Amino acid sequence: MGVLAEVYEMLNTCNKCGFCHTSCKTYKVDGAETKVARGRIQLIKAVADGKIKLDADYKDAINSCLLCGECAIACPSGVSGKELVMAARRDLKLKNGVKPFAKSYALNTLANPNKLERAFKLFGGIGKSILNKVDGIDYFRGVDIKGMNVAQVPFLDQVPSRILVAQPKHKVAFYVGCFLNFSLDDTAKSVVKVLTKNDCEVIIPKEQVCCGLPQYAYGDFETARGNARKTIDTFLDKKIEAIIVACGSCAAMLQKDYLKLFANDVTYLPKVKRFTSLVKEFSEYMAEIGVDESKLHSFTPVKVTYHDPCHMVRGIKVTEQPRKLLKSLPRVEYIEMFEANRCCGASGLVQAFYHEMATDITRQKAKNIEDSGVEVVATSCPACIMRLQGGINMVGQKQKVMHVADLIARAYED
Template identity: 30%
Template sequence: MVARGRISLAEALRDGEIFYTKQLRDYLLSCKKCLRCSSICPSGVDYDFIIQTMTDDLANHIGIWLIPRIILQLFLPRRRLFNLLLKSASAFQRIVPLKRHGAMRHLPLMFMDGRWIPPLAKEFVLDKYRTTKKIHNPKMRVGFYVGCLINYVYTDIADAVVEVLHHLDVEVIIPSKQLCCGIPARSLGDVKTARKLAETNVRVFEEAQVDFIITACATCGRTLKRDYHHILGDRSQKFREKLYDISEFIEKYFTYKLQPLTTKISYHDPCHLHWGQNISKQPRDILRRSAQFQEMETPERCCGGGGIFNILHYDLSMKIGEHKARTIEKSGAKAVATGCPGCRMQIEDLLASRGSEITCVHTIQVLRDAMVSAR
């Protein structure tokens, strides 16, 4: 169950020494997909691609669990049905108060293992921003890929993204027909659904005719930048060339005035931003100018979330996260910023379980508050 162990399983599978079984699936899905092994491997082994190929083949041989398969293939590509599913699940949970085992990490898999989803927003981002606010003589037109967690739960992140970009004289287009990036489907080996989602997203943003495409979710960003190449090939090249993480985009193209906040803030590196996209300096530069920045110990260490890993191995996920919670508290910061809504959810869960009053926010929210203070 370590990187070399799973590589050995891949070799044994290739050589016919083992076969596709439920036990093999357990070994593959116990990977957090933090990408660190691929990033630091001195031989340059693309471990993640090898594991993903095995997972795809595994799904072809033994299939995907029934309920996740229904959600991925029926609901995920259909936004209205997916919205209805989420609202129905939320209402059901209020009526039947099941024992809470922890916050849900990936919304499409809400029914697995009795997990609860977090409170849904009263108004989803894709509904709230259906109309594009026109900017007089905008510097550029930018498409905003929202992602599931920001659309349905952390709408405050989207509000901060839009407010910051408007402050920088950028017109923000949020195509209402965009869909999930496809990472839940990819994680379970559902190649067909992942391709359908990717094709829709690429087409929708091409039709928007924007100069750039930004996202505020590390996992979505990494999926769009890398996985779409494997799924769609050259068809996605122009789409991927326009993609930026919000911190990467702002630091590359803009200068701005701030009034630094007096709040002491630390920063957690999302795996899919630090290891997956090599982005770590830009968010820190933003935070150093926007607040009283305090680096924590081993900020690049995984918080333990890991999407499906958290669902299948919740206790282990929380044990991994204990180290992150301790280092956040030890930093003396009053808040911790991050660039991934999935990490934010995990960290909030970890801190709440310890009775901590430290808050977790997105980097862009800190920048927005510092911009507001400077007005």
């Protein structure tokens, strides 16, 4: 049975009402029927029926989807355009491979920690040196490349594999993820600081790899499963109460999508279920065990809002926990911004290959942030942090984008 045959029944549940038009950000930018769930679903069905070929227009429609999941919320029938687009991408991968070469190279690099480390070192060394000498190249295809931080040493090489506390009440493992390891290492340190301040012994396995989400999103299930197996086998033998993930996208992959990846593997699936039951997004876990507010100290008053990453709000349904944590911080004035759960335009590689569309989406998000009157935007996804900060800088605004863990860590005295 082909990939599209597996989802054919779901393709037929779309009643073509057009409610998805109200929520789809790519449609609001482009205005074409092929850039909304209804149109994409009809194209996928036409391919499944053999009525159209896998031409450039079809690939453009499928690959430009943000996978934000907003269409399923608007759909009266609950049709998941995201799942159908992912099936179409998997079908494309099986028939044509991942194209163009730049996308294939990026996905292969992300899947391999050694290649990814070399790529970050090259960019942080020669790449940054060249960029700093050339005026006018702050952004590449809408991405703030000059402002992108590169860790001088990967986080996993900066810390021991086990961090003890005086009187441990909890024992957790920290799944770091690619960008916290190679770029936002200070945020990774904030996660550890908050956990240890709240009496958590932290295990940090050094043999961690990419969760597999980039490959999964573009239909390379074989590579995604390989990385998933490595991740599961690495963390399951640690005798811990939770696996902490400080990236909303990684958390959704580890907590939900691993179950889909191995749904038909009856031998390995029980192990997957044990693993996924342990996965907790950072703010989800901290809200569960409670932040020790007696150790918090006041800092300069600050107005803060929160941006919901797509994988958090529509993937693992974690929305109230980060807000609760932010509101608990001394002298933080929390302000809810308009459309807090609106996609920021990052969406993995979409921002690079559909940069004009992504930039328009980011600009609207930046306007919502400006209108809220805050100084700091907190969020729970490294990709969102980089996308939002770049977008804010691009339009000349002054807000600082921070991870929730960074704000909490700042409220603890060393």
